Amino acid sequence: MKIRIGKLDLDTPVLPASGTFGYGDELVDVMDYRHLGAIITKTLTLDETKGNPPPRVWELENGLLNSIGLQNIGVKRFCKEKLHILSRLNKPLIVSVSGKTTDELTKCIEFLTLRKEISAFELNLSCPNIDEKIISEDPEMTFKTIEKIRKITDKTLIAKLSPNVSDITQTGIAAEKAGADILCAVNTFKGAYFDWEKMKFYKGGVSGKMIFPMALRSVFELYKKVSIPIIGIGGIDSGKKALEMILAGASAVGIGTAAVIFPDLVAKICHEIYQFMEMENKSFISLIGKMNEKEK
């Protein structure tokens, strides 16, 4: 099931999803890392970020609403405290980065790109919890931002796309044109929760089982329009759903919320993909987009 996407050589097409995997090393006791294609960090910002005041998570019927606000230790402390541990895991290391401004994001990448332990950057241009305009909701801003970042790093660039747009292929195409190597679809959906005890509304991003059909649709549409690989993320909680993403056009899948609830899920999904390949007598690569068609 090995696959190469961008300049990344993945042992398996199953990845953790940023934000549900800490800095990358915290789950070694409960998860079998051998089944992971790569390690991905939570989103880092240039300076340490305090995050949003609690409460930060709300349970939904088949999902989760969160408003963490990108709490993280910042790129400098990350390099000092975490990088040496992560490099020992012997997996491609994807670092998720964000910034309040393009300038801040650029500085992040300039700082991190010097580190050979890092294989790729996931550009979190769609974090809905920062009260500024969201880059990945606008094709032009997406293009300009990625174009700028492309000039300062040779590492694999993954553009994480926001699903909170009317047509995700617009931002996807913009990201590809600007030089992104991989697309990652999708980030969390904008959602709200009403707390009846406190009589108060909370806003956040929705993840988990309930977003799967929309995430699948996003990957299905994107595959038709772009030629770079896609990482499909959003509500995958079984091998079957992972395969649906792959058949729609994902070259790899990300497991977030469900992998936190079921730490053994990543191994199960790998096993089920493998079983399907055996049963169909197909290589992994031949399954990608098999039930979909490119438009050009």
Added chain:
Amino acid sequence: MRHIKAEVFSKKILNDTYVEVVFANKFNIQPNPGQFVHILTKATFIRRPFSIAGCTDQWVRILFKIRGPGTKKLSEVKKGMQLDIIGPLGNSFPSVDKKAKIYLVAGGIGIAPILFVAEQFVKEKRYFKLFYGARNHKDLLIQFLPDGEYIKFFTTDDGSFGKKGTVVEVFEKKSEEEKPDIVFAAGPMKMLEKLSISCKQHNIDAYISLENIMFCGLGVCQGCVIETIDGYKRVCKEGPIFNSKKIKWNLKN
């Protein structure tokens, strides 16, 4: 910590709304008092955290109150069934000097982690006092208290057992007579807040077990933070046991 499938050894429904579940100890390390387990309920989307109320090499005990669909479903487990559990998680009550005077304070189902501490203290022949309050006689799970030579004070809101009033009031009165060196407590947030204020006034170190809505329980999602004087801290990782002086109470965490 480890992700285990553990066989249920026994389940008892106590006083209609409290439940005791004992399951096989398949953890790789022995849990310490104050730590918790994260259990898949099969009725809720995310797991539910439970304080460990006692354990041996063979088994682990949890005690909980039926509150919603998750705890309801867990109250229906039967002997021989498998539970999907991650644990032991979080930090534990600090180790204290052998000669220290320790007061344990529990409110309601907060007795769970306190029982685990009390059992250990009895084994170690330590000097300690237990203050245990609940709404009424039915809500006091006295049958679980370990036998030993320690002093117990009971309170109920309605006076149906022990002294009528709150456990913090009795604790305060006894603390004035004989000041403890350290306090370990668990219970509702309001009780812990009052206790913390009292301990601060009398310059007593108090370590309290906090609860919060928790997603991962593993320290990766940053969802369960509370505000402390050192910034946001994860209840699941830096906690659940906190020095009460560090908590910013006025912000209603």
